Amino acid sequence: MNKLKKGCLIVFSGPSGAGKDTILNKIMGEKENLKLSVSHTTRPPREGEINGKSYYFVSRQEFIKMAENGEMLEYATYCGNYYGTSAVKVQDELEKGNDVILEIEVQGAEQVMKKVPEALSIFILPPSLSELKKRLKNRGADSDEVINRRVKEAEKEIALAHNYDYVIINDDIEKSAKKVLKIIELQEMKSQNMKHIIDEVLSSEKNIG
Amino acid sequence: MNKLKKGCLIVFSGPSGAGKDTILNKIMGEKENLKLSVSHTTRPPREGEINGKSYYFVSRQEFIKMAENGEMLEYATYCGNYYGTSAVKVQDELEKGNDVILEIEVQGAEQVMKKVPEALSIFILPPSLSELKKRLKNRGADSDEVINRRVKEAEKEIALAHNYDYVIINDDIEKSAKKVLKIIELQEMKSQNMKHIIDEVLSSEKNIG
Numbered sequence: 001m002n003k004l005k006k007g008c009l010i011v012f013s014g015p016s017g018a019g020k021d022t023i024l025n026k027i028m029g030e031k032e033n034l035k036l037s038v039s040h041t042t043r044p045p046r047e048g049e050i051n052g053k054s055y056y057f058v059s060r061q062e063f064i065k066m067a068e069n070g071e072m073l074e075y076a077t078y079c080g081n082y083y084g085t086s087a088v089k090v091q092d093e094l095e096k097g098n099d100v101i102l103e104i105e106v107q108g109a110e111q112v113m114k115k116v117p118e119a120l121s122i123f124i125l126p127p128s129l130s131e132l133k134k135r136l137k138n139r140g141a142d143s144d145e146v147i148n149r150r151v152k153e154a155e156k157e158i159a160l161a162h163n164y165d166y167v168i169i170n171d172d173i174e175k176s177a178k179k180v181l182k183i184i185e186l187q188e189m190k191s192q193n194m195k196h197i198i199d200e201v202l203s204s205e206k207n208i209g
Numbered sequence: 210m211n212k213l214k215k216g217c218l219i220v221f222s223g224p225s226g227a228g229k230d231t232i233l234n235k236i237m238g239e240k241e242n243l244k245l246s247v248s249h250t251t252r253p254p255r256e257g258e259i260n261g262k263s264y265y266f267v268s269r270q271e272f273i274k275m276a277e278n279g280e281m282l283e284y285a286t287y288c289g290n291y292y293g294t295s296a297v298k299v300q301d302e303l304e305k306g307n308d309v310i311l312e313i314e315v316q317g318a319e320q321v322m323k324k325v326p327e328a329l330s331i332f333i334l335p336p337s338l339s340e341l342k343k344r345l346k347n348r349g350a351d352s353d354e355v356i357n358r359r360v361k362e363a364e365k366e367i368a369l370a371h372n373y374d375y376v377i378i379n380d381d382i383e384k385s386a387k388k389v390l391k392i393i394e395l396q397e398m399k400s401q402n403m404k405h406i407i408d409e410v411l412s413s414e415k416n417i418g
Contacts, residue, residue, distance in 0.1 A: 123400070128413035137417070151415060158411055166395070167403035169410075179398060182391055186375070189388060191332070194376035201378075202367055204337035206360060208346070 007033065007094040008187050009116055010101045011164070012180075013109035014124030015154035017136040019170040020103055023124065026177035031184065035098045037090055040066065043081035046141055056086075073115070076107035079149065083108060099184060106157040113163065120187055122180060123164040127171040129154065216242065216303040217396050218325055219310045220373070221389075222318035223333030224363030226345040228379040229312055232333065235386035240393065244307045246299055249275065252290035255350055265295075282324065285316035288358065292317060308393060315366040322372065329396055331389060332373040336380040338363065 014020055028036055040056045042063050051057050058066075063082045067075050075084030085102055093100045102112060113121055126132040132154055136147045161167050166183050170176045187193060223229055237245055249265045251272050260266050267275075272291045276284050284293030294311055302309045311321060322330055335341040341363055345356045370376050375392050379385045396402060 125403075125407065125410055128410055129415045130413065130417050133415065134417050155411060158407060161407045162400045162404060164400050166398045167400045167407065168398055169403075169406055179395075183395055183398070186388075186392060186395060189375045189377055189392070191371045191373050191376045194334075194378075195371060197378055198334065198367060198370045198376065201334055201337055202364060204339065206338045206342065208339050208343050 007096070007098045007100060008184075008193070009090065009094060009112070009119040010099060010184060011109045011112050011119050011121040012101050012103045012124070013106050013121070013157075013164070014161075014170075015106070015126065015132060015157045016150050017132045017139070017154070018124040018126045019135070019173060019176065020124050022173050023170065023177050023180055024101065024103060026173060027181050030181060031099075033098045034184065035093050035100050037085055037093075037100050037102045039083055039085055039102075039104065040072075040075075041081060041083045043079075043083075073102075074104065074108035074111035076105050076111070078105045078107070078153075079146065085112075099187070106160060110160070110163070118192065120183070121164040121166070122183060123161045123167045124176070125158065125161060125167055125169045126154070127169060216305070216307040216309060217393075217402070218299065218303060218321070218328040219308060219393060220318045220321050220328050220330040221310050221312045221333070222315050222330070222366075222373070223370075223379075224315070224335065224341060224366045225359050226341045226348070226363070227333040227335045228344070228382060228385065229333050231382050232379065232386050232389055233310065233312055235382060236390050239390060240308075242307045243393065244302050244309050246294055246302075246309050246311045248292055248294055248311075248313065249281075249284075250290060250292045252288075252292075282311075283313065283317040283320035285314050285320070287314045287316070287362075288355065294321075308396070315369055319369070319372070327401065329392070330373040330375070331392060332370045332376045333385070334367065334370060334376055334378045335363070336378060 012020060024036060038052065038056060040058050040063060042058060042060045045057050066072055067084065071086055072084040073087040073090055075082060083105055090100050112119060129151060133147060133151050136142060136150055168176050168179050221229060233245060247261065247265060249267050249272060251267060251269045254266050275281055276293065280295055281293040282296040282299055284291060292314055299309050321328060338360060342356060342360050345351060345359055377385050377388050
């Protein structure tokens with residue numbers, strides 16, 4: 001039945017350090033037909049990040065050209081770098097019946113939720129601001145100055161959490177991953193995704209045997 | 210945390226014979242804080258039905274008086290009888306922080322969804338119209354004439370299934386019961402129910418240690 005219907009677009013956001021990556025690492029591969037969209041970015045790769053897997057790493061010039069050509073479903077600047085999602089790639093996966101997760105910054109998430117109101121949106125919340133700061137420090141990727149800026153941005157982002165369908169407080173990775181999977185599974189039962197089944201029942205034979 | 214917030218109102222509907230009762234029998238007692246609202250009706254009790262548990266069985270006159278006094282959250286006639294829900298009893302349970310399931314006919318469900326748009330609504334769909342007819346026959350409670358009328362009403366009701374949040378096709382009681390429980394559990398993570406947690410994180414201390 002899944003093959004007949006288009007997949008579901010899933011907006012997955014939350015402040016840097018909330019644990020989005022770790023949760024997605026747990027759930028990817030756990031569910032058939034669930035694909036992670038790979039974003040484009042102009043920020044330099046961190047150690048261990050692979051082009052085409054973590055991100056498509058592109059130059060500022062290339063990125064701006066894509067955006068100007070209308071090829072981006074969303075894009076945003078964050079701490080001085082561009083991040084964006086290619087609309088064509090997402091559309092391809094949805095047409096195949098795959099559910100597609102967009103792991104994106106809050107600015108980009110707002111754009112997608114406006115453009116695609118039927119998208120499922122999930123916000124990952126850190127248990128507290130001090131815990132967020134601790135996680136960013138432990139990651140060791142950023143200077144104190146950048147961390148303080150990220151925490152400040154996080155406050156603004158968390159204030160927008162009520163715009164999402166679901167909010168998960170990430171105080172336990174295993175539990176949070178399970179919650180995300182359950183939310184995605186339940187999408188199949190949302191009435192807008194059951195239309196073809198409702199029609200099937202209504203057109204079924206009324207007589208017994 | 211549950212004690213601080215009001216419970217969730219759950220509209221649980223679908224055609225007669227879809228399996229609403231059987232599903233609810235499976236899930237009641239499985240989740241703390243989940244209560245089943247007891248409706249008022251003017252239809253005569255079936256064998257084994259207990260006043261105050263299955264329904265509050267009242268006279269036509271009593272029912273009309275309650276409705277005129279505005280004491281009903283919803284009411285409807287179905288096959289010549291009145292069915293309704295006392296607003297006061299539901300409100301009491303919600304204030305205590307309990308989630309309250311209203312198992313109601315489709316007409317009544319439409320009223321509640323209009324009055325309480327934030328209610329969670331679940332529609333139980335039979336796998337086919339012939340299966341519905343078979344179940345009604347097997348129940349042995351109604352004449353062929355009543356059964357045919359119920360199937361005709363069912364068609365009209367199923368055509369309204371898209372108005373609900375979730376639609377479950379009930380081809381397996383165990384699975385359907387699990388799906389209903391999952392849907393209810395996830396309500397806690399809906400952003401409108403996470404407002405106090407979002408506020409808590411925002412007002413938390415930013416410094417580590």
